[in-house]
Every structure is written in structure tokens, then in C-alpha cells.
Amino acid sequence: MPLLTTPGSPPKAEAKTWTSLIKRVLIAVAALAVGVLLAKAFRGLDAVQDFLLTYPGHSALPANAPVGLPAWLGWQHFLNAFFIVLIIRTGWQVRTTARPKAYWTRKNTGLFKTKNKPGKISLELWFHLSLDVLWLLNGLVFVVLLFVTGGWMRIVPTSWDIFPNALSTALQYASLNWPAENGWINYNALQVLAYFAIVFIAAPLAAVTGMRMSPAWPKGNTLLDKAYPVELARKIHFPVMLFFTAFVVMHVTLVLSTGAMRNLNHMFATRDDAGWLGFWIFLFSVAVMVAAWFLARPIFLRPLAMLMGKVSK
Template sequence: MTSVLTGFTKSRWFKLVWIVPAILLGLFLVVLAARMIRELPAVASFMTEYPGESELPESAPVGFPAWLGWQHFLNAFFILLIIRTGWQIRTTKRTAAYWTRNNTGLLRTKNPPVRIALHVWFHLSLDTLWVLNGVIFYVLIFATGQWMRIVPLSWDVFPNAVSVAIQYASLNWPTENGWVNYNALQLLAYFITVFIAAPLALITGIRMAPGLAGRFARLDRVFPLPLARAVHFPVMLWFVGFIIVHVTLVLATGALRNLNHMYAARDDLSWWGFGIFAISLVVMAVAWIAARPSILSSLAGLTGSVRR
């Protein structure tokens, strides 16, 4: 018994014994402070003036088109596997196999192909599909006016975001109607994710890509490789944090209605959105399990040679 206890105290899981209570204590103090702040007359007046959302233009669309539901699923699918493979690149010391591009046909270049780890190939392949999906997303949101829902159009978005943060922190959450308008904090989070984090992930990823880093050596003075690495990882952490908070709030603020908005393009309490969401989870779980070296080697072999 003593040896088992000693082994546990030396394991990495023992840190959770201290981390979890510390997090819970921190959350309790935040909620307590937010509730106290809300009672102050000046803060109450501030929150009355800025209830939490900016007014949209009259031309702004109401509701979500069906294509946005498909975009949401594809983005979730790709980013989940991208985060997984990105973490593998950061932590894997010995890869299962290596992939080398076929230097023939349309893929033929003057520079010799670079051998890369199989999980790096999978990461770059997922990145390519994610970027193509992102290009379609950008075209559609600007063509349909959906961009007005996720781009700040007034400076009052910032005081409204502070108001929403106080409401969330005090556990007296704002009344939301995402079908019509996002609150200011949601708007800023979506704007940062779509127009800042995503482009940063792409730019820094291209800078670090095997075979391309050497070709961009002239950029070392203005965009050195270590800088790209230093930015790329925090961007990944942003996406992880965004996903955790996003999913938590979707489920905690009216799951059926929110899932209908996101997946079924309807504003009601039916189970259609939940059903589509459940199917999407099954698809992502199957893809996660199927992403094994044996299967990835077969796929990678279609465009190059795979060797151990």
C-alpha cells in the first residue's frame, strides 16, 4: 500500500491533487468578486448603459443558412485532428514512418523532395483541407452578409464585452439570442478566431513547413523561424481554449436551441440539431480512431513513398 501511494505521489497525476482545488478556489473568488462588483452603483449604471451587445445594421441577416452548419462541422472536424497532429509533432520523438513526395507530373519541382514524418504529412494534409474550407467560408460570409455578425462595427463592443464578462463571472448570465445577434464577448471571440488566429496559424505554419523553411531563408531577418514557432503554439492554445469555452456555453445556455442554430439552420427546440451534432461526434470519433499509422501509410502512399 505504501509503495502504491509513493508511486502515485511521484506521478504526474499527483499534481492534479493541488491543481484542481486551486482552480476551484480561483473560480469561487472570481464569482464572489464579480457579484460584489455588480452591487456597486457605478457598475450597475454602466451595465444598464451597456447591456452586452452592439446593435447590428438593418441589412444584417437574421438566422443561419444551411451551408453554415456544414462549415461548422467541417471546421470542427479538421481543427480537432489538426490539434491532435500538431501535438504529436511537438511531442513525438520517434515516428512510425516517413513520407516522401513523388517528384513526378504536376508535383515535379527542381528541388528534391523532403522526407517528413508520417504525422507531419497528416498534419499538413489536414491543414490544406482546412484552408480550402476556410476560403469557401470567407467567400460565403462576405457574399451573404454573415460577416456583419462576427466583425465589430462599433466601438461600444468593448464596454459591452466588459459588461458580458461581469455577467458571466457573476453567474448571472446574459439573455442570449444568437439567432439574431451575438453578445459582444462572443463577437470578439469569433472575430479573433476567424480573422486573427486562423490567418496566424496559416502564415506561421507555412513558414515552418518542411521543405519550405529553407526556401524562405531570406525572410529570417524579418520573420525568423523561431518567431514562427513561438507564435504557432500559442495560437493552437487559443483554439483549444476557444473550443472548450464554446462547447461549454453552447451546452449550458440552451443546448437544443443552440445546436439547432449551429447544425439544423432552425430556431426552435426540436431534436434535429442534437441529432446532427451526435452524428458529427461519431464521425470525428471514427476519424480519430482510424488515424493509425497503418491507415495513414496507405493514404500517404497515394502521393508518395512511405518507409519506416
């Protein structure tokens, strides 16, 4: 059920929708409050206190792990955030738009020339797929630099104690008595698992399922379609998008609530202090993302889409 009603919806239906939304929000807030109270009570147990002392929340890094954050990670962070925000927006548009305002058909010339007539897709889907390609290229550069510089050791678990330390970190967050943070040297165990899941699990899943659902998938191959049905790709692709959305919300929340100025300097200025440079770079990057969000409309997308194909109503 959509969160907002469509134009022309009866007033009673609109009121029912908003009532349902308010109920869900209140239930979520109540569940969160109960969770915090339970975590605080659980943390007061002697056995749990001993567990927290044994596993403070950080798993030791290999001796040759790099210290600090390199400059390339700053612009990589911006590009990844920029593409993910727009990919989530366009993905939701593709899923919810019943009647697209414009369609795109690729040029059947040069390297793209085929015997079959090119298929027509919505302008929203064209933009979504274009962003996917740019995001994957950026991700490829990121992974290569990660392994060349040794930065992979900061986000790939290298010891089994990562799991009890992650549990310890989760309990500390839930009880609102948060663990000590020093991301310049070592992420906490929960961060390591989250970053590993985003880079090496969620991103590949988004790519392989998106490829299956895209017009680039070979048509008419019965054996290939049976081995990898499009229904399976759809069942995986949307939850992966929700996972990315949840990650972004939690990531931004924790960045701003666990030493915002220092965290922003780590992420955008690649320096370990609490100055203002990272904040201003972050503010500029947010302005760029907001502008891109509102400019991602057919009137602005048409000129770009026409460079690679034909746009029709």
C-alpha cells in the same frame, strides 16, 4: 513537463507527476470560485448596476444585417470543427512524438518534380499539413460566403460600444447570472469579439506560422529566413493552438449550458426552435469526429499517404 509519464517511469516520478497535476486542478478550481465570488460582489455595486443597464451586452447590428443562420453555415460549422479537432490532435502529436513510427516522402514526379531530393517528414506531420490545407480551403469558402451573404456583419465589430458591452457580458458570465441569448438574431458582444478573433486573427496566424514551419517553405534563402525566422513562427504557432483549444472548450461549454437544444438547432439544423433535429445532427457529427480521432493512426494513414508519396519506416 508532460502530464503523463512515459513507459518505464519510476513509481515515485509518476506519483509526483499526478500530485502536481492534482495541485494545479485544485488551484484552478479555487481561483475560479474566488473569481465568481468577486464578480458577484462587484456586480452588486450601484455604479456597476448602472453600467450593466447602459451596456446590456449586445451591440446593435447594422440595419441591413441578415437575420437567422443560412444552411451553408451548418455544414461549414461541422467541417471547421472536424478539421480543428484533428489539427489540434496531430499538432500535439508532432510536438511530442520523439520517434515517429513512419515517414512520408513526396513523389518527385510531374508538377512536384524538382532538382533537389524530396525531404522526408513524419507521417504525423504529413497528416497535420494535409489537414491544414483542407482547413484553409474550407476557411476560404467560409470567408467568401460570409461577405457575399452579408453574414460578416454578425461577427465583425461595427461600433465602438462592442468593448464595454463585451466587458458587461464577461461580468455577467463570471457572476453566473448570464446574459439573455438570442444568437439567431444577434450574438452578444463577447461572442462577436471571440468569433472575429478566431476567423480573422487566429486562423491567419496559424496559417502563416504553419507555412513558415512546413517543408513547403523555400530553403536556402538567407534574406527570407532572416526576415521571418522559424523561431518566431514556433513561438506564435503553439500559443495559437492553445487559443483554439481554449476557444473550443469554452464554446462547447456555453452552447450546452445556455439553451442546448435551441443552440444546436441554430448551429446544425439552421432553424430557430428547441426541437431534436439539431441534437441528432450534432450527435452524428461528434461520432464522426471521435471515429476520425481513433482512426488517425499509421495503420490507417499509410494507404492515404501512399497515394501522394512514399511511406517508409
